[in-house]
């Protein structure tokens with residue numbers, strides 16, 4: 001029998017919170033790995049996004065591992081991801097349409113690999129991050145003088 005105080009089997013900076021998100025959403029590291037692998041499978045075959053990834057990633061295993069850690073951090077609050085997504089994307093040839101396509105594939109894959117509550121949980125976060133990445137990429141491209149100095 002599972003104890004109500006059961007801790008998640010993955011390391012987490014906030015074990016109680018992680019355990020309660022896992023219980024509510026059905027998400028765990030195995031589901032997130034399936035989501036990540038299936039999603040990047042689609043991305044690599046996609047006419048819009050595929051070439052951008054192909055030009056930058058030749059060894060996919062480390063990228064997939066990093067993305068599982070990223071999604072565990074974002075969705076389960078495990079706190080293991082310490083990368084810098086904004087500079088990584090600011091140098092890519094991407095605009096709003098690329099983020100729309102990325103989200104369309106992500107929503108589809110989340111529906112295929114997660115429970116409905118799990119899909120809703122990760123999609124809400126993906127949409128929020130995609131929006132802020134898109135803004136950050138546009139600002140980085142416009143240069144520091146394009147941002148109003150309000151103080």
Ligand code: HEM
Nearest residue numbers: 049052053056070083084085088094098099102126129130
């Ligand atoms: C416009 C669509 C997108 C494209 C074409 C894209 C492409 C890429 C590429 C090529 C990399 C590898 C960069 C490198 O190692 O130099 C990368 C890294 C990454 N991407 Fe995206 N991406 C997109 C949207 C997103 C979104 C919406 C998210 C999050 C919800 C995301 C999360 C990440 C993360 C966490 C990394 C690892 C950054 C690091 O720690 O170095 N990406 N992306």
